[in-house]
Amino acid sequence: MDKEKDWPLWEIFIRSRAGLNHKHVGSLHAADADMAIENARDVYTRRNEGISIWVVESKHITASNPEDSESLFEPADNKIYRHPTFYNLPDEVKHM
Amino acid sequence: MTTETSMLDKFEEKIRKEIKIEPRDWMPEKYRKTLVRQISQHAHSEIVGMLPEGNWITRAPSMRRKVALLAKVQDEAGHGLYLYSAAETLGTTRKEMTDDLHTGKAKYSSIFNYPSLTWADIGAIGWLVDGAAIMNQVMLCRTSYGPYARAMVRICKEESFHQRQGYEIMLTLARGSEEQKAMAQDALNRWWWPSLMMFGPPDHESKHTAQSMAWKIKRKTNDELRQQFVDATVPQAKLIGLKIPDSDLKWNEEKGSYDFGEIDWDEFWNVVKGNGPCNKERLNARVKASEKGQWVREAAAAFAEKQNQRKAKKEQVA
Ligand SMILES: [Fe+2]
Ligand SMILES: [Fe+2]
Ligand SMILES: [Fe+2]
Numbered sequence: 001m002d003k004e005k006d007w008p009l010w011e012i013f014i015r016s017r018a019g020l021n022h023k024h025v026g027s028l029h030a031a032d033a034d035m036a037i038e039n040a041r042d043v044y045t046r047r048n049e050g051i052s053i054w055v056v057e058s059k060h061i062t063a064s065n066p067e068d069s070e071s072l073f074e075p076a077d078n079k080i081y082r083h084p085t086f087y088n089l090p091d092e093v094k095h096m
Numbered sequence: 097m098t099t100e101t102s103m104l105d106k107f108e109e110k111i112r113k114e115i116k117i118e119p120r121d122w123m124p125e126k127y128r129k130t131l132v133r134q135i136s137q138h139a140h141s142e143i144v145g146m147l148p149e150g151n152w153i154t155r156a157p158s159m160r161r162k163v164a165l166l167a168k169v170q171d172e173a174g175h176g177l178y179l180y181s182a183a184e185t186l187g188t189t190r191k192e193m194t195d196d197l198h199t200g201k202a203k204y205s206s207i208f209n210y211p212s213l214t215w216a217d218i219g220a221i222g223w224l225v226d227g228a229a230i231m232n233q234v235m236l237c238r239t240s241y242g243p244y245a246r247a248m249v250r251i252c253k254e255e256s257f258h259q260r261q262g263y264e265i266m267l268t269l270a271r272g273s274e275e276q277k278a279m280a281q282d283a284l285n286r287w288w289w290p291s292l293m294m295f296g297p298p299d300h301e302s303k304h305t306a307q308s309m310a311w312k313i314k315r316k317t318n319d320e321l322r323q324q325f326v327d328a329t330v331p332q333a334k335l336i337g338l339k340i341p342d343s344d345l346k347w348n349e350e351k352g353s354y355d356f357g358e359i360d361w362d363e364f365w366n367v368v369k370g371n372g373p374c375n376k377e378r379l380n381a382r383v384k385a386s387e388k389g390q391w392v393r394e395a396a397a398a399f400a401e402k403q404n405q406r407k408a409k410k411e412q413v414a
Contacts, residue, residue: 027181032400043174
């Protein structure tokens, strides 16, 4: 029993209906990608929650480091001119 | 200021501001440990909880009852999986958790160490045991750890049918023959007190409560949840003409809730320590399932390995 290792971990992404993005819903263990899709069907779409499934082995995901998040996202912080409210227009212009 | 204390400050500020903690965020070691213990126990409870009900699937009295019970037990397997996955984001492995369950190191909810003797027990379990679990789980939808909270939201969506199917069974029996009504009452008599114990020891004796509340892992104390459960359940029993087996139970106008009798905490601790009616049977069933499934897991791993090699070869040729 001890030599036995867990099957690899997979991250599961589900498209809930046509027109929407696939969204991360959780993870599960499976021996291979086909099994990951079948298991994802059984555990994450028992009540019609999805019409399409993506599976990605967890080890293939590279994530940003939360400790760097300040410096990583800081450049977007001080660019208010990227937002529509930065521009002053006369009230007569109703929708723009 | 050392980095450790500035990290701790940041962590506590997030907790204060109701910002969820995510897997790769810094967290105190004790927060991590508490969560691993709590989430894995919760996962084990979902899995072991399949046993008392699974016991009745083949003997359900009608096709309607059978498909419902089967779907419910299937859901519990899913709940176990969501929770194991949430715990794994904290750095533990599935194998460590299941090994801890099988060696008796990890606990699961003591309620599942009671036997399901009659069909009415399936009604009582859905109504009371899932009902109590829901109280706890609704509270945990607001827990401070992101993956745990998300698993809870998913679980709560699925739970409500569990309680309704249980209550419907009780309702049907309570409106049936004298024998059926007696069977429903007997099930309520046996499951009532263990259900109240599900919320855990009283606040003044619970060693984890204060810290878990401070970290917002728990948002309500054991006694608060227990009171909430009693207040919700007593009218439901009345509605179907069943009697809660507690002679001290009475409405307290002043506090706007029910007073209820003393819980037998000796019984609770005795079952926690492994001496309940079914502790050995439950654990054996889990160990046997794992041993019997070992060749399947090995075969699937070998098959996946072979497929990968074939694919690699094909890519080489192409
Ligand atoms: Fe449950
Ligand atoms: Fe559940
Ligand atoms: Fe349930």
